[in-house]
Amino acid sequence: xxxxxxxxxxxxxxxxxxxxxxxxxxxxxxxxxxxxxxxxxxxxxxxxxxxxxxxxxxxxxxxxxxxxxxxxxxxxxxxxxxxxxxxxxxxxxxxxxxxxxxxxxxxxxxxxxxxxxxxxxxxxxxxxxxxxxxxxxxxxxxxxxxxxxxxxxxxxxxxxxxxxxxxxxxxxxxxxxxxxxxxxxxxxxxxxxxxxxxxxxxxxxxxxxxxxxxxxxxxxxxxxxxxxxxxxxxxxxxxxxxxxxxxxxxxxxxxxxxxxxxxxxxxxxxxxxxxxxxxxxxxxxxxxxxxxxxxxxxxxx
Amino acid sequence: xxxxxxxxxxxxxxxxxxxxxxxxxxxxxxxxxxxxxxxxxxxxxxxxxxxxxxxxxxxxxxxxxxxxxxxxxxxxxxxxxxxxxxxxxxxxxxxxxxxxxxxxxxxxxxxxxxxxxxxxxxxxxxxxxxxxxxxxxxxxxxxxxxxxxxxxxxxxxxxxxxxxxxxxxxxxxxxxxxxxxxxxxxxxxxxxxxxxx
Numbered sequence: 101x102x103x104x105x106x107x108x109x110x111x112x113x114x115x116x117x118x119x120x121x122x123x124x125x126x127x128x129x130x131x132x133x134x135x136x137x138x139x140x141x142x143x144x145x146x147x148x149x150x151x152x153x154x155x156x157x158x159x160x161x162x163x164x165x166x167x168x169x170x171x172x173x174x175x176x177x178x179x180x181x182x183x184x185x186x187x188x189x190x191x192x193x194x195x196x197x198x199x200x201x202x203x204x205x206x207x208x209x210x211x212x213x214x215x216x217x218x219x220x221x222x223x224x225x226x227x228x229x230x231x232x233x234x235x236x237x238x239x240x241x242x243x244x245x246x247x248x249x250x251x252x253x254x255x256x257x258x259x260x261x262x263x264x265x266x267x268x269x270x271x272x273x274x275x276x277x278x279x280x281x282x283x284x285x286x287x288x289x290x291x292x293x294x295x296x297x298x299x300x301x302x303x304x305x306x307x308x309x310x311x312x313x314x315x316x317x318x319x320x321x322x323x324x325x326x327x328x329x330x331x332x333x334x335x336x337x338x339x340x341x342x343x344x345x346x347x348x349x350x351x352x353x354x355x356x357x358x359x360x361x362x363x364x365x366x367x368x369x370x371x372x373x374x375x376x377x378x379x380x381x382x383x384x385x386x387x388x389x390x391x392x393x394x395x396x397x398x399x400x401x
Numbered sequence: 402x403x404x405x406x407x408x409x410x411x412x413x414x415x416x417x418x419x420x421x422x423x424x425x426x427x428x429x430x431x432x433x434x435x436x437x438x439x440x441x442x443x444x445x446x447x448x449x450x451x452x453x454x455x456x457x458x459x460x461x462x463x464x465x466x467x468x469x470x471x472x473x474x475x476x477x478x479x480x481x482x483x484x485x486x487x488x489x490x491x492x493x494x495x496x497x498x499x500x501x502x503x504x505x506x507x508x509x510x511x512x513x514x515x516x517x518x519x520x521x522x523x524x525x526x527x528x529x530x531x532x533x534x535x536x537x538x539x540x541x542x543x544x545x546x547x548x549x550x551x552x553x554x555x556x557x558x559x560x561x562x563x564x565x566x567x568x569x570x571x572x573x574x575x576x577x578x579x580x581x582x583x584x585x586x587x588x589x590x591x592x593x594x595x596x597x598x
Contacts, residue, residue: 105428106427106428109428113430113433118499120493120494122490122493122494122503123490123494127505128490174489175487175488175489175530176486176487176488176489176490176503176505176529176530176531176532177486177487177488177530177531178487180468180485180486180487181487183467183468183485183487184467184468184487184489186467186468186469186485187466187467187468187469190464190465191464191465191466191467191491192465193465193467193489193491194467194468197467247465247491248494250461250464250465250491250495251465251491251494251495252461252495252496252497252587252589253461253493253494253495253496253497253498253499254494257494388494390497390499391497391498391499391584391587393435393450393452393498393499393583393584
C-alpha cells in the first residue's frame with residue numbers, strides 16, 4: 101500500500117462518514133465500467149431484438165464480452181472467477197456471473213448460427229441459444245441494482261429503487277447504442293426511437309429523484325450524507341457536469357433543434373446519453389459512505 | 402464477546418496485540434479503537450469504542466459472497482477461506498460495521514527497506530487480492546487460548562465466551578448490565594456486545 105493510500109485510509113477511518121473506496125476508485129473503477137458495459141449490452145440486445153437490428157445484436161455481444169473482461173480485471177483473483185457459480189442461492193454477484201455466462205453463450209451461439217447461415221437441425225439449437233440469451237439478458241439487466249441493494253453497509257445503496265433504476269439505465273443505454281448504430285449504418289430502425297429515449301429518460305429521472313428524496317426524508321444520516329455529496333459535495337461536479345449537462349441537457353437540446361435530426365446528431369445524442377449514464381453510476385457508487393459507528397448509549401439498558 | 406466500555410481506557414492494547422498476533426499488513430486492522438469527544442467545555446469526556454468483526458448470526462457478508470469464501474464456522478464464528486475468495490469486495494459493502502479489509506498488494510511497514518523478519522514470518526499467512534478480517538483468533542481458540550485482544554486487554558474490558566449458554570459470564574454480563582450491539586437496526590444479530598460506559 102502506497103503511503104498516500106495508507107494516509108487516505110487512516111483519514112477515512114477517523115472521519116465520521118467513511119467513504120467506500122473499493123468500488124469506484126483506483127482499480128475499483130473497473131467495476132463501474134463493467135456494470136455500465138454489461139447494462140448497455142443487455143439493453144442493446146433487447147432493443148435490437150425489438151427493432152430487428154442484427155448489427156445491434158452483434159454490438160450487444162461485444163459489449164457483454166468486454167464487460168465480462170473488465171469485471172475479471174477488477175477482481176483480486178480473476179483466475180478463480182469460475183468459483184462464483186457456487187453461491188447462486190443468495191449472492192447477486194453469483195447470479196450476475198451465471199446470467200452473463202448464459203448471455204454470452206446464448207448470444208454468441210445465436211450470432212454464430214445466423215452468421216454461418218446454418219439451417220435444418222441447427223435452427224433448434226438457435227432457438228435454444230435465443231432462450232439462453234433471453235434468460236441471461238433478464239439477469240444481467242437486473243442483477244447490478246440488486247448487488248448494490250444487498251450492500252447493507254452503504255445505506256444510500258440499500259434502497260428498493262436501485263434495481264428499478266439500473267433496469268431503466270440498461271434500456272436507456274440500449275436505445276443510446278441503437279442511435280449510434282443507426283447513425284453509423286445509416287439504417288434508422290424506426291421513427292419512435294427518440295420518443296422512446298425521451299420516455300425512458302423521464303422514467304430514469306423520476307426513479308433517481310425518488311431515490312434521492314427517499315434517502316433525504318426516510319434514510320439515515322449516512323444516506324443523507326451521500327445525497328449531500330452528490331448534490332453539493334465532493335461529487336457535485338461529476339453529477340452536474342457529467343450527468344445533468346452531458347447526459348441530459350445536451351441530448352434534449354439536440355432533440356429540440358428545429359432542423360431535422362441528422363445521423364451525426366443521432367450519434368451525438370446516443371454518446372452523450374451513454375456518457376451521462378456512466379457518470380450517474382460513477383457518482384452513485386462513489387457517494388457510498390458507511391454507517392457511522394459512534395452511537396453509544398450513555399446508560400445501561 | 403462482551404466489551405465493557407466502562408473499563409476501556411483507550412490504550413490501543415487490543416489493536417496492537419491483534420497486529421502482533423496476525424502480523425497484518427499496513428492498512429489492515431482486524432481490531433481497532435475509535436476515539437471521540439463528547440459534550441462541550443467544561444463538561445467534555447473522551448469516549449472509546451473498540452470495534453472488530455461482530456460475527457453476526459445473520460451475516461450479510463456471508464449472503465453476498467459469490468464463492469462461499471465467507472462462511473460460518475463451528476460456534477458461529479464468521480471466517481474467510483482465502484483460497485476461495487475472488488476479491489470482489491461485495492462483503493466489504495455488505496458489512497454494516499466496516500470491519501473488512503482488502504489486501505490489494507504485498508507491502509511492508511518500512512517500505513523500501515523491505516520486510517522485517519517478523520513481518521516475513523507472519524506474511525505467509527496473508528494472501529494478496531483477497532479480503533481479510535478478524536476470526537476471533539480461531540487457531541488460538543483451538544489451542545484453548547483466548548483471542549489475542551481479550552488475553553492482552555490490561556483492564557479486562559473484554560470477555561469471551563459462549564452466548565448460547567445462559568449461565569456463561571458473557572450471557573450474565575449482557576443480562577445484568579443491559580448489553581447492547583452496534584446497529585441493531587441492520588438486522589444482522591451481531592455477537593459482539595457492549596456494556597455502556
